[in-house]
Amino acid sequence: VQLVESGGGLVQPGGSLRLSCAASGFTFSSSIMSWHRQAPGKERELVASISTAGGTTNYVDSVKGRFTISRDNAKNTVYLQMNSLKPEDTGVYRCKALKYGNIYWGQGIQVTVSS
Numbered sequence: 001v002q003l004v005e006s007g008g009g010l011v012q013p014g015g016s017l018r019l020s021c022a023a024s025g026f027t028f029s030s031s032i033m034s035w036h037r038q039a040p041g042k043e044r045e046l047v048a049s050i051s052t053a054g055g056t057t058n059y060v061d062s063v064k065g066r067f068t069i070s071r072d073n074a075k076n077t078v079y080l081q082m083n084s085l086k087p088e089d090t091g092v093y094r095c096k097a098l099k100y101g102n103i104y105w106g107q108g109i110q111v112t113v114s115s
Helices: none
Strands: 002-006 010-011 017-024 034-040 043-048 057-059 068-071 077-082 089-099 104-105 109-113
Touching: 002 089, 017 034, 017 089, 017 109, 034 068, 034 077, 043 068, 043 077, 057 068
Parallel strands: 010 109
Antiparallel strands: 002 017, 017 077, 034 043, 034 089, 043 057, 068 077, 089 104, 089 109
16 A cells, blocks of 8 residues: 655745645545644644545645545545645645545655745
8 A cells, every 4th residue: 555645845935735635545436535634733634535436625724715625536645735825824735545544645746835
């Protein structure tokens, strides 16, 4: 099982990034996918989640209207489009797969929002 994130980096406030999480080794299309982040000195928090077919999404209040989670089951990939980024969005972002009680995590990728 592998979840590999990409697309992170350094961006100025107000900028955009698109994170990708490529999955392998399990049935991606049957898995609820989510993005989580952890800022230095803070607890990990759920940022966004998406149902197996993509019809239902949920977001933490602080990113509503700015972030969009999506998935492509044909490519076994989940995305997080992040717009209007703020310094408080800085952290390590990890994707997570949940399938029938089994949980898989990616290794995480750094997102830094700073001028």
